[in-house]
Amino acid sequence: MLSVNHLSKTYAAGDKALDDVTFTIPSGQVVGLIGPSGAGKSTLIRCINRLVEPTSGSIQLGDTTITGLSTSELRAVRRRIGMIFQEYALVERLTVMENVLSGRLGYVSFWRSFFRKFPAEDVQKAFALLARVGLTDHANKRADALSGGQRQRVGIARALEQDPQLLLIDEPTASLDPKTSRQVMRLLLEMCNERGLPAIINIHDVVLARQFTERIIGLQAGKIVFDGPPSELDESVLTRIYGEEDWKTLEHDSEAA
Amino acid sequence: MMTTPVWQxxxxxxxxxxxxxxxxxxxxxxxxxxxxxxxxxxxxxxxxPEQAADLGSRMFPPRWSYLDKLWVPLWDTMNIATLGTLLGVIIAVPIAFLAASNTTPSTLFVRPVALFIIVASRSINSLIWALLLVSIIGPGLLAGIVAIGLRSIGFVAKLLYEAIEETEKIQIEAVTATGASGAQILNYGIVPQILPAFYGISVFRWDINIRESTILGLVGAGGIGVQLQASLNTLAWPQVTMIFVVILGTVVISEWVSAKVRHAII
Structure with a gap:
């Protein structure tokens, strides 16, 4: 379970990215985080694994208070949080297998990781995950040899190789075409459901968010302006999150999808 | 009536x-x-023009028989360049990581020191380094190797730290997010990104060092320059031409190797 309490982040330049954000995610729940560009979606999920240092407030994962951990404790808690990125963020010049195994870096010693001597069960798990995402044959290819959809599936395998208790997913489909986007979203959802894994998905695409998540949090200028099931996401709510626009076409899209 | 706006x-x-x-x-x-x-x-x-023609006639034809005496100094020259490059690269790598703004442990103290070392190394020509080193450690190959090494530090470290600063932040972020330690982030997130640049820079510097090491003998730091100076002092112009031919050949070959290697790793 993840709980975020009164979280605020003000950047050095004085921009207030997050303003008193509070919410709780029970285990197994997949939450879509929507909002206009610059609303603080990316900052919010980066605060949770402290890639971005929050200014105030607290974050708890299970019994661990993430805010205020020492460097080594922070590493230990990062192992429990998988992260998936918009531009895949694979290490381009490493092989697919090395990328997936890098999910175990928090668990193995430097020299083991340096000589790529990961424990046998880690390697087995990596093969199982690659099979699960349909990339068994690509294990020894370099990451930059894959297509966008394939790369994102390697990203998913890397995150799950960590055996995480929470997934943070930053715009997983923003670089993908509509069909691949749906395939990737479906895969993510299946993976989360199989493992009872809670997840926060930053997503631009309201239609996708509605289709694939059970709860939606709407962020506007760093504040939560909506928190509820996708069915309550009507025109007035969309206007509250994004501003005035003809939202009717979106309704049609959503029904058609 | 409206006037047409004029654009200049x-x-x-x-x-x-x-x-x-x-x-x-x-x-x-x-x-x-x-x-x-x-x-x-x-x-x-x-x-x-007359002077040039006169010198040219003295320099030509090159004294081919002198070639036998050039193989050993040529080998020395290559060793100076190669070992000097190796020395420079070994020292330059840590300095580059200390100088790059995204990997330096302290921008306030460590980074300026690293940048100063780079500038100091770059501001002194290898011939001058050799001059200093010959008087410190005596004439010979060692002075040449160290001179080439010291001059290479700045060049390699500067280009390498720029490559480190240009690494994609998100790849490093992704490795950090797995709970990796600092050394692991370096090994998995940064090193794969800078490796092609590293090889390219090293081979490029080796190629430059072959050229620079040919003249170090002029100040007593070993290599083919020793023969060059001896021939110049005795006005043995055909031998000078022979040395030029040998240097030209070596430089052409080293440039070809350097181009091949750089092409292969991109």
């Missing part, structure tokens, strides 16, 4: 500034020309 590439003010700028450049050129030619003895300049 530059405002008239910008035009005047531009013309004054050109005028200043021309004036500067005339001034520099005068300074440059003040001490020129024109009789010598007029004589130049």
């Amino acid at each position: 590439h530059r405002t008239s003010r910008a035009n005047i500034v531009l013309w004054v700028g050109w005028l200043f450049l021309v004036a500067l050129f005339v001034f520099c020309w005068q300074v440059m030619t003040k001490d020129t003895i024109w009789a010598f300049v007029a004589d130049a």
Whole structure:
């Protein structure tokens, strides 16, 4: 379970990215985080694994208070949080297998990781995950040899190789075409459901968010302006999150999808 | 009635500034020309073609038999360049990581020190390093190797730290997010990104060092330059030509190798 309490982040330049954000995610729940560009979606999920240092407030994962951990404790808690990125963020010049195994870096010693001597069960798990995402044959290819959809599936395998208790997913489909986007979203959802894994998905695409998540949090200028099931996401709510626009076409899209 | 708006590439003010700028450049050129030619003895300049032809006739043909005596100094030269490059690269790598703004442990203290080492190494020519080192550790190959090494530190470290600063932040972020330690982030997130640059820079510097090490013998730091100086001192012009031919051949080969290697790793 993840709980975020009164979280605020003000950047050095004085921009207030997050303003008193509070919410709780029970285990197994997949939450879509929507909002206009610059609303603080990316900052919010980066605060949770402290890639971005929050200014105030607290974050708890299970019994661990993430805010205020020492460097080594922070590493230990990062192992429990998988992260998936918009531009895949694979290490381009490493092989697919090395990328997936890098999910175990928090668990193995430097020299083991340096000589790529990961424990046998880690390697087995990596093969199982690659099979699960349909990339068994690509294990020894370099990451930059894959297509966008394939790369994102390697990203998913890397995150799950960590055996995480929470997934943070930053715009997983923003670089993908509509069909691949749906395939990737479906895969993510299946993976989360199989493992009872809670997840926060930053997503631009309201239609996708509605289709694939059970709860939606709407962020506007760093504040939560909506928190509820996708069915309550009507025109007035969309206007509250994004501003005035003809939202009717979106309704049609959503029904058609 | 509406007037058609007039569009001009530059405002008239910008035009005047531009013309004054050109005028200043021309004036500067005339001034520099005068300074440059003040001490020129024109009789010598007029004589130049004849002098060149005279020297050319003395230098030609090269003394091919001298080649036998050049193999060992040539081998020394290559060793100076290669070992010097190796020395420089080994010292440059940690300095580059200390100098790159995204990997330095402290921007306030460590980074300026690393940058100073880079500038110091780069500001002194290898011939001058060799001059200093010959008087410190005596004449010979070692002085040459260390001179090449010291000069290479700045070059390699500067290009490498720029490559480190240009690494994609998100790849490093992704490795960090797995709970990796600092050393693991370096090994998995940064090193794969800079490896091609690293090989390219090292081979490029080796190629430059082959050329630089050919003249280190002029100040007693070993290599083919020792023969060059001896031949120049005894006015043995055919031998000088022979040395030039050998240096040219070596440089062509080293450039070819360097181009091949750099092409292979991109």
